[in-house]
Amino acid sequence: xxxxxxxxxxxxxxxxxxxxxxxxxxxxxxxxxxxxxxxxxxxxxxxxxxxxxxxxxxxxxxxxxxxxxxxxxxxxxxxxxxxxxxxxxxxxxxxxxxxxxxxxxxxxxxxxxxxxxxx
Amino acid sequence: xxxxxxxxxxxxxxxxxxxxxxxxxxxxxxxxxxxxxxxxxxxxxxxxxxxxxxxxxxxxxxxxxxxxxxxxxxxxxxxxxxxxxxxxxxxxxxxxxxxxxxxxxxxxxxxxxxxxxxxxxxxxxxxxxxxxxxxxxxxxxxxxxxxxxxxxxxxxxxxxxxxxxxxxxxxxxxxxxxxxxxxxxxxxxxxxxxxxxxxxxxxxxxxxxxxxxxxxxxxxxxxxxxxxxxxxxxxxxxxxxxxxxxxxxxxxxxxxxxxxxxxxxxxxxxxxxxxxxxxxxxxxxxxxxxxxxxxxxxxxxxxxxxxxxxxxxxxxxxxxxxxxxxxxxxxxxxxxxxxxxxxxxxxxxxxxxxxxxxxxxxxxxxxxxxxxxxxxxxxxxxxxxx
Numbered sequence: 001x002x003x004x005x006x007x008x009x010x011x012x013x014x015x016x017x018x019x020x021x022x023x024x025x026x027x028x029x030x031x032x033x034x035x036x037x038x039x040x041x042x043x044x045x046x047x048x049x050x051x052x053x054x055x056x057x058x059x060x061x062x063x064x065x066x067x068x069x070x071x072x073x074x075x076x077x078x079x080x081x082x083x084x085x086x087x088x089x090x091x092x093x094x095x096x097x098x099x100x101x102x103x104x105x106x107x108x109x110x111x112x113x114x115x116x117x118x119x
Numbered sequence: 120x121x122x123x124x125x126x127x128x129x130x131x132x133x134x135x136x137x138x139x140x141x142x143x144x145x146x147x148x149x150x151x152x153x154x155x156x157x158x159x160x161x162x163x164x165x166x167x168x169x170x171x172x173x174x175x176x177x178x179x180x181x182x183x184x185x186x187x188x189x190x191x192x193x194x195x196x197x198x199x200x201x202x203x204x205x206x207x208x209x210x211x212x213x214x215x216x217x218x219x220x221x222x223x224x225x226x227x228x229x230x231x232x233x234x235x236x237x238x239x240x241x242x243x244x245x246x247x248x249x250x251x252x253x254x255x256x257x258x259x260x261x262x263x264x265x266x267x268x269x270x271x272x273x274x275x276x277x278x279x280x281x282x283x284x285x286x287x288x289x290x291x292x293x294x295x296x297x298x299x300x301x302x303x304x305x306x307x308x309x310x311x312x313x314x315x316x317x318x319x320x321x322x323x324x325x326x327x328x329x330x331x332x333x334x335x336x337x338x339x340x341x342x343x344x345x346x347x348x349x350x351x352x353x354x355x356x357x358x359x360x361x362x363x364x365x366x367x368x369x370x371x372x373x374x375x376x377x378x379x380x381x382x383x384x385x386x387x388x389x390x391x392x393x394x395x396x397x398x399x400x401x402x403x404x405x406x407x408x409x410x411x412x413x414x415x416x417x418x419x420x421x422x423x424x425x426x427x428x429x430x431x432x433x434x435x436x437x438x439x440x441x442x443x444x445x446x447x448x449x450x451x452x453x454x455x456x457x458x459x460x461x462x463x464x465x466x467x468x469x470x471x472x473x474x475x476x477x478x479x480x481x482x483x484x485x486x487x488x489x490x491x492x493x494x495x496x497x498x499x500x501x502x503x504x505x
Contacts, residue, residue: 011433018502053499054500054502059423
């Protein structure tokens with residue numbers, strides 16, 4: 001089952017598209033299914049001033065990608081660095097078990113964006 | 120939000136007439152149709168009346184209709200039961216790659232039991248060629264099983280031609296007509312088939328009941344062993360409420376077949392044309408001429424059908440899709456794959472299937488909300504990847 005919040009994220013896709021004046025961008029890809037999440041951040045004074053995502057993939061990846069943009073927007077970069085799958089799941093709400101890999105992909109994209117290593 | 124159900128090929132809502140007919144057999148008329156007393160005989164009478172209603176829809180005598188637990192059991196019994204009965208005549212079966220898993224999995228079981236199975240491709244329009252069937256059918260072919268209406272695309276197979284070429288070579292013919300019954304005319308004599316499967320819940324009847332037409336003289340080895348029910352072909356006490364529901368569903372379908380074809384066919388066309396006109400990069404999968412009136416399968420370029428399904432669901436619209444991602448691996452529709460449709464188009468495929476209770480407001484609501492959902496998904500798609 002998808003939570004109401006996950007379904008809203010998939011239907012409305014807030015913060016979708018690219019960001020021309022991004023200071024940071026990176027993508028993560030699942031080599032098996034081909035899902036891709038690309039994040040664009042504009043970080044100024046160590047705060048995420050703006051954020052966008054692009055995603056090609058299953059609904060779990062879509063919800064996670066849109067959800068992570070809501071989580072990081074206007075947050076200090078230091079707080080963003082501490083985000084993990086559990087925090088993202090708490091924001092997105094329930095995803096079907098077999099769609100949870102989208103959460104990991106979104107966190108990977110964020111960590112890559114911020115120049116930190118693997119989960 | 121306007122709830123719209125366009126997943127009628129998955130299952131249909133029970134018709135109120137069907138519900139009314141079933142209710143007494145869930146309450147006071149609880150007799151076992153095999154019992155000799157009056158209550159049992161009333162149940163028997165109801166079962167036989169239902170058999171007559173199914174027979175009327177299929178154009179066959181009542182004795183050629185046997186009840187099952189649904190389309191899957193009917194398919195299993197037709198393919199396996201016939202293979203077991205006639206394996207002394209031959210061990211080759213011809214079917215096609217767009218069949219329902221109820222046929223395909225049964226064929227795989229038979230392959231493990233010494234049978235050879237030829238799985239034919241479909242053309243890009245979803246049609247299985249009678250010439251291909253003729254070429255594949257051999258002296259030792261005992262069965263040709265080709266579905267009548269495909270569940271994913273609605274494509275109608277040239278079944279009478281397929282049956283004719285199969286019969287010429289001495290093979291028996293089965294068809295899975297689960298998505299045909301009640302949607303297009305199904306006349307077993309005109310089609311020339313020996314076995315034909317239907318399911319109640321696909322034509323506004325209850326779940327858990329179906330029927331198999333078995334032509335007089337054709338024998339199947341029972342799949343379910345027990346008493347001598349259904350002329351010794353299926354053990355087990357008859358599901359009287361379900362059978363009554365199936366009978367009534369067939370009765371309503373017979374009466375409303377013309378109306379279904381014109382009204383629902385018109386709504387399907389309104390939906391399909393509306394989508395093709397208002398959203399660029401859309402493609403209908405399967406033949407647009409040889410098809411049943413209640414289905415359209417459309418691919419949306421550049422987006423995942425599965426995400427679009429969830430977005431539509433959020434807006435109250437139920438549909439199904441041609442691909443599913445599970446735990447990081449993609450499972451593509453075996454039907455669209457067999458039609459040689461490119462992978463990206465399969466991933467973006469949505470099946471809209473209409474039912475008797477679909478109306479113009481439903482269609483117009485979908486046409487109103489869909490373009491924005493597709494546009495958002497396309498805006499979110501990566502323009503370039505690293």
